[in-house]
Amino acid sequence: MKNAKGFRTWTLVTILTGLFLALFSPGFAGDGDGEKGDKKDLEERIEKLERKVAQDRLKITGDLRVTLDNIDATMAGRFNGLALQKGIVDTLFFLGATGAFPSRPDDVGQYIAANYGDYLFFQNNLTFDNLKQSFGSFPAEAQGALFNMLLPNTWVPEQDYQNETLYTTRLRLNLRADVMENLSFNGRLTMYKTWGDSTGVQVFNGAPNSFTLDGTNAGTPNSDIVRVDRAYFSWKKLAGSKWYLSIGRRPSTYGPPYHIRDNELRQGTPNGHVVNYQFDGITLGYNLNHWLPGNTFRLCYGVGFESGFGSGDQLKAPADRLSDTQLGGINWDIYNTDEMNIQMTAFGAWNVTDGFNGLVVLPADPLSGNSINAPVVLRYTPSANLGDMYLMDILLERHEMNFSWFLSYAYTQSQPNPVTTPFGGMFSDPFETPEDQSGSSIYAGIRMPLGNSSHVGLEYNHGSEYWFNFSQGADDIIGSKLATRGDVFEAYWIHGFNKGLGRARANLRLSAMYYDYEYSGSGWHVGAPKKLDEMPILAFPTYQDALDLRTSLVIKF
Amino acid sequence: MFRKVLASLLVPLFLLSLGLLMAGGQRANPRKGKVFFKKYCRTCHDGSIEAPVLQPITKTMDQWSREFEKTNHVQICLPRVTEQSKKVLITQDLIDIQSYLVQHAADSDQPATCSN
DSSP, rough: HHHHOOOOOOOOHHHHHHHHHHHHSSGGGSSSHHHHHHHHHHHHHHHHHHHHHOOOOEEEEEEEEEEEEEEEEEOOOEEHHHHHHHHHHHHHHHHHSSSSSSSHHHHHHHHHHTTTHHHHHHHHHHOHHHHHHHTTOOOOOHHHHHHHHHGGGGGEEEEEEEEEEEOOOEEEEEEEEEEEEEEEEEEEEEEEEEETOOOSBBBBOOOGGGGGTTTTTTTTOOOEEEEEEEEEEOOOSSGGEEEEEEEEEOOOSOOOGGGGGGGGGOOOOOOOOTTTTOOEEEEEEEEEEETTTEEEEEEEEEEOSSSSSSSSSGSSGGGGGOOOOOEEEEEEEEESSSSSEEEEEEEEEEEEEOSEEEEEOOOOOOTTTOOOOOOEEEEOOOOOEEEEEEEEEEEEEEEEEEEEEEEEEEEEEEOOOOOOOOOOBBBTTTTTTOOEEEEEEEEEEEEEEEEETTEEEEEEEEOOOTTTOOOTSOOSSSSGGOOOEEEEEEEEEEEEEEEEOOOOOOOEEEEEEEEEBBBBOOSSSBSSSOTTTOOEESOOOOOEEEEEEEEEEEEEE | HHHHHIIIIHHHHHHHHHHHTTTTTTOOOOHHHHHIIIIIIITTTTTSSOOOOOGGSSSSSSHHHHHHHHHHHHHHHHHHHHHOOOOOOOHHHHHHHHHHHHHHHHSSSOOOOOOO
């Protein structure tokens, strides 16, 4: 017992001593000094964080997409327009040298072989105006007889075309910086290439996406070059008003309703049915939210072709210098909420040229029709202002409780100058006089959920004979589906790999896109559309129909 | 040609039919969640009383998920919501609200305040 009592006493003393030391020792006290120490430590840590946040002036996000396309297509039967052109040029040489029409095409070939030096001299001095003038001086009967003689030798029968595996990789880096209150910078750097090619220039095959252009080079597979897809600043609430200003390389690609098929958020400002094309310009916008939800009215301006720099303008006679191609119009979000988007885009393109500045490898000389055997990279520079173009679109996009759908109608009207080039005039052939033309297109789609993480969708679009839009920057391998003069059906399935309830940061997409072309020249404003089932004369091979089965995996970071 | 037409028309029609069949299932609906959040949560979390101001960009995606999954902050609020609005928020409603907040969180693809 004595021992037990002594133990209790000893224990009590020990506890009291410990408590005393705890209460009055500096490191263990609950007094003001300790709180100050904690606070100071906390402040130092917060300061470090603030410094870090202040130094992180740029926010970078991005996505990496890998696709596999399987293409099964039919090329329309055609009379080879470039071979015909060569036949006409050669016949003119023969006629000029001999004073007589050839009785058969072989006569021309034999004469050229025998007088090749003269032929080269003739070609070197040939201009399109000479050619047009000479051909125009022929009586109609002579022109008919010449065509009848030359055409049969130029027939290219319908052909199948398959590409079983075409892989592409696209890397996009999005940049954002909040410069100061109401002033921000946005940018996007894009690399988009096919596997196994980084040349940055394609052999021209007649399709708009085989031409490296300012407006399309970030949207079509090109090379491992990282290009500036977007770079602009936005200044909101100008002088405290509801006006905002944005200048730079515009967010003019993948606008509504184009994002629905990719299960993306809205990617661009103008309606994707009429504009999917990079350009540099200015937007002055005004928010009318107080009138209708999401109502924003925008005045837009841009430049499609600059004639005074880089195109050798100073080398030309004043009368031959071209005007710049100017773009201007309105982008109006009439009603824009989570459930509904009603949008109208209307704009004009003035002094449109015969193509735009770009890099290309031409397989044949469009003037003489002769093959260019050595593939030479050419800086293409337009040679004429073909006229003006007007486009408009109205879109209704709905997001119901369990599905989304949209309907879009677009219209285009041309006002050409009486000018043609070796490639043609605005919607006319080289030897025709261009006339005003109009075209239209409808685009409709529906997307439904399939289980918790997947969507299925179906889209359809139709373009008329003279339908034209600025959607050449779309990344459809066969060609922009929304530029098609004919019908396109697309079905897709998207599976999102979600983290919790957030938007998917990885998407697997399978799609089947079937093109049924009715007229030639989809995506081009140069040259007259030809009905593909009526044995047309075409300079380049043209798809009659095509099926593109695409598998793509997108990782967002 | 027949194969192409088959692939282009019948397959999507089948997928769409399947989608229609499955569309009735329970899914997170952020649009509905947005309405609920503004109607039932922001009545207190708007800065007018002592409750902290909350809007989607107030937290990160992970923080919002933790808020709903690992703590009882949301559960504490439910009786007050019922008391004030006579609305009993069920599990699906909470999932809808959570999906709205997560999809518009500070580090989401579309950060949002309550004004947009």
